[in-house]
Amino acid sequence: MSFDIKIDQGVEIPEVLQSGRVVAELAGEKVRLSLRVKSADRTAVAKALGFTLPAKIGATSSKVGITCACLGPDEWIVIADQDKGGKLYGKALKLASKYDMSVTDVSFRNIGITVTGEGAADMINVGCPLDLRLAAFPVGSCTRSVYEAVPILLYRRAEDSFTVECWRSFAPYVVGLMAAHRSGAAST
């Protein structure tokens, strides 16, 4: 017997969000690691991993294909493209025996949705109460927050481009809310 084992993110971007001023797209498969590192070991771990673990909550570091965001005093999330991140988990696991840290693979827990275009911030503000004016939430900011009923991870890639990450089963709600706003906004 042979089986076709296909990957499936379980959510589709509604048509109304596929074109126009603000466009939403699925971010595709990523490697996602939750890193917890005690502050004393932060620089050493970063060096071993080959990218920066920013010290400030909400800050990110970016390298080609790898983004690392500081989410809490000892917490980082690494989001990497498949080709860059494939070996990261194993590498980090090995470090864990040496340093005061933990690493957990959460690659498949989240769905990433990019929202790009003029007014992208308004689309985020449909469900997220944060002040997203550029001065308050500059490019490169990343934080957990909420999108109405669901928790999200919000990352500003550019002035008019965000990535919203949420747990897999929340994704239809998130894109549903975006689509409802777009359908309505198109008419008002």
Add this chain to the structure above:
Amino acid sequence: MSEFRRPGRGLVDYDSPVKFSFDGKTYDGFEGDTVASALLASGVHLMGRSFKYHRPRGPVGAGSEEPNALITVTRGKGRMTPNLRATTMEIYAGKETASQNRYPGLGFDAGAFNNVFSAFFPAGFYNKTFMWPKSFWDKVYEPFIRKMAGLGPAPTEVDPDNYGSVYATCDVLIVGSGPAGLAAALAASKKDQDVILVDENPQLGGSLISSPEVTIDGLSAADWRAKTLKTLEKSGNVRLMPRTTAIGYYHDNFVALAERHTDHLPMVEPGRIRETLHRIRAGEVILAQGAIERPLVFDGNDRPGVMLASAAQTYLNIYGVAVGKELVVFTSHDSAYNAAFELAGANVRIASIIDARREVHAHLIEEAERRGIDVHIGMVVSGTKGKKRISEVEIYESVHNDRKRIKCDALLMCGGWTPSLHLWSHSKGSIKWDSQTGVYLPDKANENCVCIGASNGDFGVKAALDAGSKAGGGRKTYKTEEPDFGVGEVFDHLPSYKKSSKTKAFVDFQNDVTDKDIKLAVREGFHSIEHVKRYTTNGMATDQGKTSNLNALEIASKALGKDAPQVGLTTFRPPYTPTTFGALCGYRTDDLFEVTRKTAIDPWAEGQGAVFEPVGVWRRAWYFPQDGEDMHAAVARECKVTRDSLGIFDASTLGKIEVVGPDASKFMNLMYTNPWSKLGVGACRYGLMLGENGYIYDDGVVGRIAEDRFHVTTTTGGAPRVYRHMEDYLQTEFPELDVWLTSTTEQWSVIALNGPNARKLIAPFVEGIDLSPEAFPHMAVREGSIFGIPTRLFRVSFSGELGFEINIPSHFGLAVWKALFEAGQEYNITPYGTETMHVLRAEKGFIIVGQDTDGTVTPQDAGMNWIVSKKKKDFVGKRSLQRSDLVAEGRKQLIGLLTDDPKVVLEEGAQIVADPNQPIPMDMLGHVTSSYWSESLGKSVAMALVKDGFNLMGQTLHIPMAGGVVHKATVVKPVFYDPNGERLNVL
């Protein structure tokens, strides 16, 4: 054109005539009219009936403060809106409107007989009667009272419209676009602030629109307004929001706005948003809500045609409508003179100005006389006549007892001005009484907020503009030419020669509260304004007292002989004006109301025709009926196939938490009742978690993946609170532990395979794991791959059969499930849902936390003492378990029940007694927690929490049902199937 129109005046578009209907009759108006302005232009003042006495009423105001002219607007199926104000409803072609609270019609209303007997319905009358005979209350009085309820009709169809909801942040939020608001916006805009300027009206500009005599910096008010709006539009940092009401002011400058998009449009495309809720966080809030004119309280002040002087100005200047041909003005404030002069200038005859004051500025009288208007100083209106519209007023002077009648077709009144402090009051800003003007004014702010212009008691255009500039961070002083706003006098009582029993002077028009009602309330001991309000219902109508609260306060304080502040002021409560439920829902209706979480495998179950049940925020497959099976048949089949061969179950919703770090096992020891230190890598253990109060909190199987890594599972509904519980203890109580928690619920899809063929099914597809019973015993976990996908494979069982739980990355969950199902055809594999899962576990006596236990059950009660470590010094809940009542005799304990008649399946929740013949109230021993038909055993099985249950083994208990049937059942140990667990070891 109607004789009431004044072409050339107003903002209506005279080139765009609009026909609409009111009570089935067609009327003409123009684009830009409201229902009220267009009806007034057609000579119609009668627009509604009051709540209690059904008295005929016309509009008192011209805006959202209107208490009388309430109408129902209909626009197709599901789009019926009751209780709208005719004064704010913009017309469009074909708009259908109707009056309310009348039967059979507005002109003749049978309910008006209440008016005839109004003497018997004073404030609070219902407290005093309808009590005898007692039986009449339920059957006669109450149904009658309930039938009289309500103003407009209740909706009966689903609203097809959509609504929106968004957040926004700004530096400055300005509420009100009159001179103060506009000047504030200009100044803030120049300072590079992000500004939002809102106004509830369709046109921005507030009083500037109806101030034709005013000039600002050399421009007419209209030109200055136009220029300013253009500047603001172009500024790039000011967002202008007309038709938007600031409805409520909440903590830390959080203000809710309701924006109306479509109610004024003739055509609305499907899907268009009707209203949007904007939730604004503002750095600073500038409140420039203006002031509302106060009615005067005199006999007959509610007749159609009696209205506020400023309303008549608004009708003239915004809508080009004269509210009558021959007007009388009754005032106690200078401002009404300006209104009279403006109307006179628009070719409306002003028969007289009646001024209740004894002293009035000479120049006002001169100005009036210059226009040929009689002024009666020191006189009051003592009565009015006219059926559906006023036709005559009687005026009266108390010293000489002069009386005189004057014909008119409208009476304008002005009792002064009430600053609008609604939002200020929502924000918990304090207020102070200004005895000179008889009003409350803003005092100390509680938020970063200022209240300016008329709402701060600063009347006049210049005062408003300058205050606006300052509030917006500017320093501009404006030059204006404007008539002096003037001063007024507040009367707590207008003289009358009539016996009070013969008069009806209304304070709250909509709720039919008269000055007599307020005095009666005071007489009966209601001495606080809150009491007066509640006893009389003054200020509780749909206008929330905008025109009535201060008059009521004056009358009550006079009756009490106290100063107004000692009597108090009723609190303003949100919303500022009634707000559509739909807007408060915004987008969050139907699928967006609450999340429905679905697993990766859910689409497959749906495709198979599964019946689902909601479990917390998840939806789970309940059972998989085939060929018209009902639930009972489907579950019996699913159970049988699983026990005989193989069942497949989606367990993905189980919560999962990865507990990682050098102190992981120490932490587990503290969070669970049982010990974890010695659990080997690759082994699993069932864990029981308590709350600090000692009651069972959650449970689940935990696998040790590495020395420093546990894969913890929780109940489906418990996942979020277990995670919180763990984080809370870790961060607050045990911060010294080096351990970290990560929720991994959705990282994994979990496919449970149960049945004697489970191992056979997976064996060909699993790599990297020795599946032999010796190498992979029950309660073990291994990492490897299945179909080439990495897996954490658990050998566990919640059914008593040989079982595996295959954890695979969730994006592969569906594909792996399908592959297993296809391969499983060889074994007649059946998918099963939560119901079969429950039956299988109940046959084994496994508990479901939350069903067989609730928040009052200890491990001992559940018969699970075996899992409570006696050696550990501490774990959460340990100390509580020793409390006297938790170790006392007679606690409810979890036991099994077998019904005497094996076909009887007890009702879950049914109560258990020892003696079914005892009288009610019965001494109940406990209740049935789980009860199922067991196809495998050919009889029903049940679990129950029963007082002293462990000591009742073998005894017969009774379960009395409604209707007299009593079931009998025997107490047994709650393990019904394969008590020795042999089936786990099938090869």
Add this chain to the structure above:
Amino acid sequence: MKFSARSLFANALSGHQNWPEQFPNKEPKKEYDVVIVGAGGHGLGAAYYLANKYGITNVAVVEKGWLGGGNTGRNTTIIRSNYLFDESAGIYDHAVDLWDGLSQELNYNVMFSKRGVLMLAHNVHDVQSFQRHVHANRLNGVDNKWLSPEECQKVVPILDISQNRRFPVMGGAFQQRAGVARHDSVAWGYARAASKLGVDIIQQCKVIGIRRGADGAVEGVETEKGYIGAKKIGVSAAGNSSVVMDMAGLRFPLESYPLQALVSEPVKPIVPCVIMSNAVHAYISQSDKGELVIGAGTDQYTSYSQRGALHLVEHNIMSICEIFPIFKRMRMLRNWGGIVDVTPDRSPIVGKTPVPGLYVNCGWGTGGFKATPGAADMLAYTIAHDAPHKINAPFNLDRFVGGRLIDEAAAAAVAH
């Protein structure tokens, strides 16, 4: 003057000029046998029962604001007694028995309307839990019936019972003797009846201290209007109970939370009974004026501000529109907040305290209004006898020590 149709008629002829004060506001005397702190329905009721039932008429009720101005005047007026545990059923059903006939007893129409309370079940867990209630209530003599979805719809014709909804109606528990009453009238009625029996009602008189003697027993209360001696003190201060108990040196297992409610504009009758939904998290009834009266749960943090958050209101309205989508075009007229005092098991504390002569009635959380006559009677009984009645005996303070909690909410625990 007795209230009746006849007296109403007679007074109408004299222009309603001759109605006496319903509850004269008194200045405090030097000393009373009993001082009740808090003139809500519970406190006024306790004073009334002390005077009427237990023969103690030298009673004062002191109130920091105006009578009936706290939770009595701020709640959604739901009355029911279909509680699970014997103890709860006992005290709430005692209240319902007193509600029935209260208008006649007080000669004040409190408009208790037995229109019924329907609690909707939306999932299997609800069904199990409500069935458990229905069975227990039946054997306790409390009327509460299980209704199928179709039967629910018969009671509430506007209910959508299609099973493919996010929150399908899988049935409901219906108590017919339950319903609503006119909240203000309850306070006024008790105040008037108590006044007639000689009870002094003293408003605008904040208690600022409790004086205790050398033996530890209470001697009186310090108030803004001076010291008032009292042989016994009954505290019925709802959200402010902790503050008052603190004056006697007692710390209590209480936390005070904001609770909001709202009404719509009035419309013609459409909601025939009280409808509650735990799963969707809202409840609704329609007042005799036609307003939809709507409420839900508390804010998350403790507060005495009587100011709630918008997102709770949003959610409350969303929930109502989820159950009744026809209400989306209705409009919210007024939204307000109160302060509710909540115990760890969300059941009240009614009885004696460790301080001799000090009695308490608190911790009613969101359920206080429905209990008004029952709680008032039990507080009065306990004060009069210096011992609890068997109905309120289980609601003692000691239960938190040994752990014999009366936890209705835990018993209905959501889980799996």
Add this chain to the structure above:
Amino acid sequence: MMLIHCPYCDEKRPEIEFAYAGEAHIARPDAAEQQEMSDAQWSEFLFIRDNKRGEHCERWWHANGCNMFFNAVRNTVTDKFVKTYKMGQKRPSASQISKWNEGGNV
């Protein structure tokens, strides 16, 4: 919806990101202490709360933010936060609180 200053993120964030976590500075007795405590003492730890009208020390969890529990002093009459501070810091004294109050902000 209040704005709450998170001492870890060092910024004010909307209330709906946070979960209230009850009165602060109620330390859980250790194993030895637990065994020495009477039921009455233990119930005090479990259930008795200040429920203060005024400045109240309490815990919040920035659940949808940095995931940290922290302490706060908030006036329960005005709902205004006086100060937020990290877990592990001592309960501020009354004089410290009034000093903060004078300082006027978080």
